[in-house]
Amino acid sequence: MARLVEIRNLAVTFDGQPALRGVDLDIAPGEAVGLVGESGCGKSVTWLAALGLLPAKARVTGSVRLGGAELLGAPAATLDRVRGGRVAMIFQDPASSLNPVHRIGRQIAEALALHRGITGATARAEAKRLLDQVGIPDAARRLDAYPHELSGGQNQRVMIAIALAGRPELLVADEPTTALDVTIQAQILELLAALRRELGMALVLISHDLGVVAESCERVCVMYAGRIVEEAPVARLFAAPTHPYTQGLLGALPPLHGPRRPLSAIPGGVPEPWAMPPGCAFAPRCPHAAEACAVTLPAVVVLPGGHRAACLRALPGFGSDERAAA
Amino acid sequence: MLRFLFFRLLRAAVTIVMVVSFAFVVLRLSGDPAQIIMGADAPPEAVDAFRAAWGLDQPLWRQYFHYFGAILSGDLGRSMRDGRDAILLVVERIPATLALTLPALAIKLGLGIPAGVYAALHRNSWADRLVMLLAVAGFTVPSFVLGLLLVLLFAVQLGWLPSGGQESWRHGILPMLTLGIGGAAVLARFTRSAMLEVLGQPYIRTASAKGVPWRAVVWGHALPNAAIPTVTIVGFMVGSLIAGAVVVESVFSWPGVGRLLVVAVANRDLAVVQCVLLLVAATMVTANLVVDLLYGLLDPRLRNQPRAAGAH
Ligand SMILES: Nc1ncnc2c1ncn2[C@@H]1O[C@H](COP(=O)(O)OP(=O)(O)OP(=O)(O)O)[C@@H](O)[C@H]1O
Ligand code: SF4
Ligand SMILES: [Mg+2]
Numbered sequence: 001m002a003r004l005v006e007i008r009n010l011a012v013t014f015d016g017q018p019a020l021r022g023v024d025l026d027i028a029p030g031e032a033v034g035l036v037g038e039s040g041c042g043k044s045v046t047w048l049a050a051l052g053l054l055p056a057k058a059r060v061t062g063s064v065r066l067g068g069a070e071l072l073g074a075p076a077a078t079l080d081r082v083r084g085g086r087v088a089m090i091f092q093d094p095a096s097s098l099n100p101v102h103r104i105g106r107q108i109a110e111a112l113a114l115h116r117g118i119t120g121a122t123a124r125a126e127a128k129r130l131l132d133q134v135g136i137p138d139a140a141r142r143l144d145a146y147p148h149e150l151s152g153g154q155n156q157r158v159m160i161a162i163a164l165a166g167r168p169e170l171l172v173a174d175e176p177t178t179a180l181d182v183t184i185q186a187q188i189l190e191l192l193a194a195l196r197r198e199l200g201m202a203l204v205l206i207s208h209d210l211g212v213v214a215e216s217c218e219r220v221c222v223m224y225a226g227r228i229v230e231e232a233p234v235a236r237l238f239a240a241p242t243h244p245y246t247q248g249l250l251g252a253l254p255p256l257h258g259p260r261r262p263l264s265a266i267p268g269g270v271p272e273p274w275a276m277p278p279g280c281a282f283a284p285r286c287p288h289a290a291e292a293c294a295v296t297l298p299a300v301v302v303l304p305g306g307h308r309a310a311c312l313r314a315l316p317g318f319g320s321d322e323r324a325a326a
Numbered sequence: 327m328l329r330f331l332f333f334r335l336l337r338a339a340v341t342i343v344m345v346v347s348f349a350f351v352v353l354r355l356s357g358d359p360a361q362i363i364m365g366a367d368a369p370p371e372a373v374d375a376f377r378a379a380w381g382l383d384q385p386l387w388r389q390y391f392h393y394f395g396a397i398l399s400g401d402l403g404r405s406m407r408d409g410r411d412a413i414l415l416v417v418e419r420i421p422a423t424l425a426l427t428l429p430a431l432a433i434k435l436g437l438g439i440p441a442g443v444y445a446a447l448h449r450n451s452w453a454d455r456l457v458m459l460l461a462v463a464g465f466t467v468p469s470f471v472l473g474l475l476l477v478l479l480f481a482v483q484l485g486w487l488p489s490g491g492q493e494s495w496r497h498g499i500l501p502m503l504t505l506g507i508g509g510a511a512v513l514a515r516f517t518r519s520a521m522l523e524v525l526g527q528p529y530i531r532t533a534s535a536k537g538v539p540w541r542a543v544v545w546g547h548a549l550p551n552a553a554i555p556t557v558t559i560v561g562f563m564v565g566s567l568i569a570g571a572v573v574v575e576s577v578f579s580w581p582g583v584g585r586l587l588v589v590a591v592a593n594r595d596l597a598v599v600q601c602v603l604l605l606v607a608a609t610m611v612t613a614n615l616v617v618d619l620l621y622g623l624l625d626p627r628l629r630n631q632p633r634a635a636g637a638h
Contacts, residue, residue: 097528100627
């Protein structure tokens with residue numbers, strides 16, 4: 001299948017401190033991909049960098065192609081057409097992500113004018129339709145509301161409506177439910193899944209929560225310390241996790257329908273950007289670390305079934321030899 | 327809304343009464359107008375007669391009630407020096423003061439706000455550093471020092487402009503600049519930090535993420551939000567249109583309300599001093615009221631009645 005987004009060796013540093021250290025990621029049209037990992041591992045930065053949304057002090061290298069066209073270093077006008085047009089992004093805190101001094105309707109209409117050239121009464125009608133579509137009751141009246149007059153869940157629906165306004169091929173949802181009540185979380189996730197089926201757009205769902213991702217996505221990428229360390233179709237990742245970090249995450253996962261909790265059950269912490277080990281970044285916490293792990297940067301090993309892992313033990317021969325020796 | 331207005335007006339009135347009362351007491355306790363106006367060597371009978379004529383021999387509380395009674399009937403008293411109505415003395419000085427403070431306000435707004443916005447948009451650039459350096463300088467140098475520096479440079483050294491007086495518009499330039507530059511510095515600093523605060527907000531990133539070109543993000547999303555805190559300080563500047571020129575009018579011997587105040591205080595010309603203070607307090611309080619109303623206009627979160635959500 002032709003790829004929609006191809007990210008290659010994407011790296012980001014802030015003031016000389018690495019935040020992303022070479023991310024490779026493909027998104028196919030219409031696909032739902034989950035991106036999970038602990039706080040600070042670079043999930044948000046990956047997509048902010050891809051869309052040119054990082055502050056000027058960030059140094060970004062590598063390549064991000066959308067439908068074959070390079071986005072990194074593209075002219076501002078090109079990026080403005082992509083952002084909100086072909087790729088939309090919604091964020092964690094819906095209340096502060098909407099402009100407090102503009103009415104909801106105006107904020108949706110702005111995207112309609114930019115990407116579909118619709119203005120005036122037509123835009124208002126379309127904005128109302130979008131609010132209906134994202135499940136906001138009494139949409140016609142809500143158009144004239146300000147964000148502070150809506151609840152967090154409703155504001156996130158408004159954010160989704162704005163995102164849909166440009167008819168994007170890809171929606172990146174960056175922890176869209178973290179700031180919301182548990183019952184509202186489930187509703188928003190259901191809405192995203194339903195919209196994706198209905199509109200055929202691709203979805204990237206960023207989350208701390210492997211459980212959330214498992215329910216809404218087809219494929220999962222696990223990030224650790226600025227890299228993707230494992231990537232596989234959901235069923236396969238759960239059945240045969242290969243990277244010890246993923247195994248740790250799965251071990252920390254609550255029973256399938258129990259309450260969700262953060263991924264905190266792996267002892268130790270993420271290495272600081274200025275003290276990144278030369279070898280595997282997970283080595284200090286890894287229960288299976290071998291001597292080579294501390295010095296050799298693990299390359300990505302391609303396993304059968306669309307499964308990849310960046311662990312020395314996944315190399316054919318490596319693990320079995322040591323295990324045999326042990 | 328009416329309730330809000332009512333309470334704000336009430337507060338405004340209380341503020342004015344407090345200012346005037348305070349001035350009344352302090353002025354009367356800090357020196358004897360009769361002695362000062364009649365001169366130290368005046369015969370005691372003459373001084374007593376003066377006191378009796380102006381009611382200064384009465385107990386303070388009686389003077390106070392008499393004074394407020396007169397104000398309420400529209401009488402702000404007469405100057406003890408020449409017997410003219412205090413209000414007339416003050417009002418005839420207002421145009422001269424406004425001739426300085428209005429152009430100075432234009433300089434503050436026209437220079438301070440764009441400089442602050444530009445500095446915020448180009449944070450850490452050399453232009454930002456320059457703006458901040460000038461702003462800190464303009465902010466810390468007292469206005470009489472700045473005034474004297476400008477006089478030294480443009481009047482004494484270069485001889486381009488007169489150093490004092492009010493004979494032509496050219497006499498107004500240096501006092502105007504003195505007032506304007508200091509205020510522009512304050513406003514530039516304030517605008518810059520308000521703008522930086524707003525630019526770091528998630529909704530600015532949202533605007534960019536939905537494809538709004540950067541210029542439109544700045545004009546349409548950042549500035550309307552940064553305007554909210556900036557209005558406070560602009561309101562304060564408008565409020566000091568009358569009172570803000572005391573020092574500068576003295577340095578440049580500009581015959582405005584500020585100089586009148588200085589002279590009247592020195593002479594313990596009570597009615598005139600109180601009339602000026604009343605006017606100053608009224609301007610301040612009015613400007614504050616306008617700022618509060620503007621807040622409601624600029625920031626929907628502060629409007630009392632949600633229109634669209636209409637919970638009730
Ligand atoms: N604007 C910035 N300036 C400096 N450092 C930054 C900035 N944004 C992100 N970083 C750093 O980049 C790293 C990755 O951050 P990122 O926001 O991508 O994490 P995340 O995986 O999204 O975490 P979370 O789950 O907490 O959102 C972190 O170490 C963070 O401190
Ligand atoms: S490379 Fe070594 S340290 Fe890193 S995850 Fe694999 S086994 Fe653990
Ligand atoms: Mg994040």
